Amino acid sequence: MKRVILVQRNCLTNGESKNIRQLIELQDLAISANYTVVGDVTQTRRPDRKYQIGRGKVEELALMVIELGADGIIFSNQLSATQIYNISETCKCEVIDKFQLILEIFAERATTKRAKLQVELAKFQYELPKAKAIVSLLKKEERPGFMGLGSYEDSYEQDLKSRISRIKKELASVQKDNESRRIKRHEHGFSIVALAGYTSAGKSTLFNALVDEDVHVADMLFTTLLPTTRALNIRGRRVLLTDTVGFIEDLPHWMIDAFRSTLNEIFLADVILLVVDASESPDIMRKKLDTSYNTLWEQIKGVPIITVLSKIDRITGDELKEQLENVGYLAPNPVAVSAKNGWGFAELKTEIYGQLPKWKRDTVSLPMSEYGMSIVSWLFNEGIVHSINYKDRIIVDFEARDEIILKAGIIEKKR
Ligand SMILES: Nc1nc2c(ncn2[C@@H]2O[C@H](COP(=O)(O)OP(=O)(O)O)[C@@H](O)[C@H]2O)c(=O)[nH]1
Ligand SMILES: [Mg+2]
Incomplete structure (x- = not known):
């Protein structure tokens, strides 16, 4: 894993909180691209044409690279070719900017x-x-x-x-290939739940906490799954939970299409969990929710959204109440959670379960034979089996999507 130092030239016009947010965002992006962050440097000044930050600061940076044993430097500000060249000459290591970093992440996803x-x-x-x-x-x-x-x-x-x-x-x-993949996954009785939201909202932490809490479900069905997708069991329903890179603040226009393409999993989803950091200021939270909906809206018509207010361990109950009132109409189906200590997980699962595509309950009578048993195991794979009664025939009480109920009915009549 590459060791990197993060560098940010703080804009004179940015407020302090925006500067801090940008640095945290850069750090999260670096981590999601599998870098180890070993240090950071900031300087508030106007951009330098040759070095972006001051020349003296670059010399300090060169020493830091040696001391910390860094392999590379990632700048928060967009760099020109000249700046990249000059900084890497002085620091004797690889230098990239946030946009190259984002492109690396997009390429991987x-x-x-x-x-x-x-x-x-x-x-x-x-x-x-x-x-x-x-x-x-x-x-x-x-x-x-x-x-x-x-x-x-x-x-x-x-x-x-x-x-x-x-x-x-x-x-x-090139064809749009969404539909076929969606069908393939649904054929195995899975529903897709995707995590959306800005970088640093807490998506990956929530993803890991939900996955860790769950007893193992067969991931093997999907050998092609990305490391960011895991099978989960929510009240008997099989769900594929997908983590995403998420939205990035101030993304330049030439990156929008590439960014949207990484949201593929979101556009395939049956339910979207839109994660927002409840410990951020009400203004920022509202702005982020607003932008999130604008980004998603066109392509997700009809897909239910659950608004997940995250990191509630960082705020008081009164503050949470205020945040909920503050976002009001912008936050459909709000659930407050803390991935750190598992608060709200039960509510979240109930909400997810309630928003999943509806399954129906039915009973089917099958012959007591090897063939009948194979249908039973098929029903176990595709739906939830509530009970099995072995008499002269096998009576299965189960729950599944329409297609499966229909097929089971046909099988029953045939035999
Ligand atoms: N206190 C607290 N911190 C959290 C919680 N969830 C995430 N974080 C922190 O918020 C930061 C961003 O989280 P991450 O899951 O990487 O966000 P992502 O960019 O949306 O995937 C990390 O430093 C996490 O440790 C939480 O429930 N409570
Ligand atoms: Mg993440």
Whole structure:
């Protein structure tokens, strides 16, 4: 795991709380990209053309890199090619900015062909304005490997442009592949529950706490599952819980499509858990909820949303009441939880259970034979079996989605 130092030039016009939030967001992003954060540096000043932060600060940073044994530096501010070059020259390690970091995360999370293309497109679009500067910097001094470029030539910019147009063409012809995956998972009697919300809202902590609490459910059915998806059992219903990168503050427009493609799992979901940090100020919480709905709305019509107010161990009961009143109409089905100590988990599960696609209850009578037993095990896989009575026939009282009830009825009539 790479050890990194985080650096942020604080904007003179940003308030202190926004600066702190941005640094925490950067840290969460670094962690979700599997970096180990070994230190951080901030400086409040106007941007320096050559180094982004002050030259003296960069020299301090170079010492820190040695002392802390860091392999890389991640900047919170967007860097120009010149800045990346100069800082990495001084600090003798890899330097990236938040946007490259986000692209790394998106690339890792992109599961469909379409998503992969969109992430690649964003990457090239990020590099394009830098292309000219990179080539001239590289010419100045032999630097193979800089910014992932093995070799280079004047046509680098041209090459990027043609790659961009090729990807755009390919994207136009790639099918949307959501439906088939949704059907496949539903065939196994699973419903999909996705965690949405801003970075640092507490999604991953909640994901882990819910998964840890659960007794093991067969994950094996889905060997292709991402590490961010786990099978859960909620009152007998099988659920695939999916963690997501989540929303990122002030995302530049050229990243929006790539970002949306990583939300694929959210758009596939049967229920969305929209997580908001209840310990943030009422203004910020409302703003984040508002933006979240705007981002989701178009594509999730009809999908129920549960608003999860997280980290309630950090606030008092009165403050929680205030937050609930404050977000009011913006927060459908609110549930307050603390992933730290498990508060509200029972309520959350009840709420999830209540919002899952409805299943019906039925009884089926099957022959007492190997064939009948195979149908019983099929019902165990696809639904919830409430009771089995073995007489001259096997009587199964079960609950499942419509399709299964229909199939079971046909099987019953056949035999
Ligand atoms: N006190 C407290 N802190 C929490 C809770 N849930 C998450 N956090 C902290 O909030 C930060 C962000 O959490 P994380 O789950 O990574 O957020 P994500 O970016 O939405 O996945 C971490 O430092 C967590 O330790 C909680 O229930 N209580
Ligand atoms: Mg996370």
